[in-house]
Amino acid sequence: MNRAGLVLLGLVTLALAWAPWTDAILGHGFAAHMTRHMAVVAVAAPLIALGVVGSARDPSLGWPSAFAAIPVSLVELVVVWGWHAPAAHDLARVSPWAFAAEQASFLVAGLWLWIACFGHAADARPGRTAQGVIAMLLTSIHMTLLGVLLATSARALYAAHHGAAAAALDQQHVGGIVMLLVGGAVYLGGGLALAARLLGDDRPETERGRAA
Numbered sequence: 095m096n097r098a099g100l101v102l103l104g105l106v107t108l109a110l111a112w113a114p115w116t117d118a119i120l121g122h123g124f125a126a127h128m129t130r131h132m133a134v135v136a137v138a139a140p141l142i143a144l145g146v147v148g149s150a151r152d153p154s155l156g157w158p159s160a161f162a163a164i165p166v167s168l169v170e171l172v173v174v175w176g177w178h179a180p181a182a183h184d185l186a187r188v189s190p191w192a193f194a195a196e197q198a199s200f201l202v203a204g205l206w207l208w209i210a211c212f213g214h215a216a217d218a219r220p221g222r223t224a225q226g227v228i229a230m231l232l233t234s235i236h237m238t239l240l241g242v243l244l245a246t247s248a249r250a251l252y253a254a255h256h257g258a259a260a261a262a263l264d265q266q267h268v269g270g271i272v273m274l275l276v277g278g279a280v281y282l283g284g285g286l287a288l289a290a291r292l293l294g295d296d297r298p299e300t301e302r303g304r305a306a
Contacts, residue, residue, distance in 0.1 A: 100145030107138040112197065124252060124262070127187075128244075128269035131200060135174070136280040139204025147213040154213035161210040163222065167229035170203040171236050178240060180251050187254035207233065211288060223292045230285030237277035244270025 095103070110116065111133035120126035146152055154161035176182055177196050186196040211226030244251075247270075250262040 097145040097149055100141045104138040104141030104145065107133055107141065108201070111138065122187075123265035123269075125265045125268040125272060127183075128272045130197075132272055132276040132280075134197065134200045135204035136277045139201060140208045140280065140284065143205050143208030144212060147209055152209070152213050154209050158214045161206070161214055163207070163210040163225040163229035164232070166207050166210040167232050170207045170233060173199050173203040174237065175240065178244075180253070183252050184254040187252075208284070211284065220292060223288055227285050227288045227292060230281050230288060234278050234281035234285060237281060238274055241270045241272075241274030241278060245274060246270070 111130045116130070117126070120129055147154070177186065177199065182192075182196075186192040207229065211229050214222060245267050247263075247266060250266055252262070252266070
């Protein structure tokens with residue numbers, strides 16, 4: 095698929111994740127929240143970013159210092175874990191402004207990380223590619239860990255989803271599994287793709303220069 099197609103598919107994913115009628119399909123439980131979250135950070139963000147990197151619209155070409163992969167991955171970690179703290183998550187469920195801030199920060203953090211890892215001509219800069227591998231694997235690990243914590247918790251953590259206690263806990267477990275399987279897998283895949291690029295580019299520097 096070409097760059098424009100990737101960006102379009104990412105935008106369609108965002109539209110589906112944020113459409114008002116999506117509530118009628120997914121409901122308002124924690125599993126629905128996590129499905130939207132993964133649609134934004136593990137589907138839409140990588141699609142849009144991969145459609146932008148290496149093009150004239152790649153922001154990391156003009157500001158490479160703002161797209162250092164490992165620091166950006168730490169920002170993404172704070173965003174994801176911060177919004178899943180019970181107080182912040184519950185606020186975003188009852189306040190439209192907090193919900194907008196939550197969703198916007200998910201998208202920005204996801205785009206920032208994928209562009210940091212795959213942008214600024216990273217295929218020609220092995221050091222940056224190696225940092226991207228670490229950043230992607232770190233993100234996969236922390237999403238997997240958060241997913242496991244949510245999926246195995248013995249109590250419902252979020253007051254906004256408290257109805258029948260058993261149902262709220264079941265929703266939380268399902269949401270944790272969604273994050274574990276989707277978020278962990280997608281970012282692991284990104285890390286492995288960068289690792290394959292790095293291992294495939296083990297030619298001497300002079301040879302790479304002649305090929306370019």
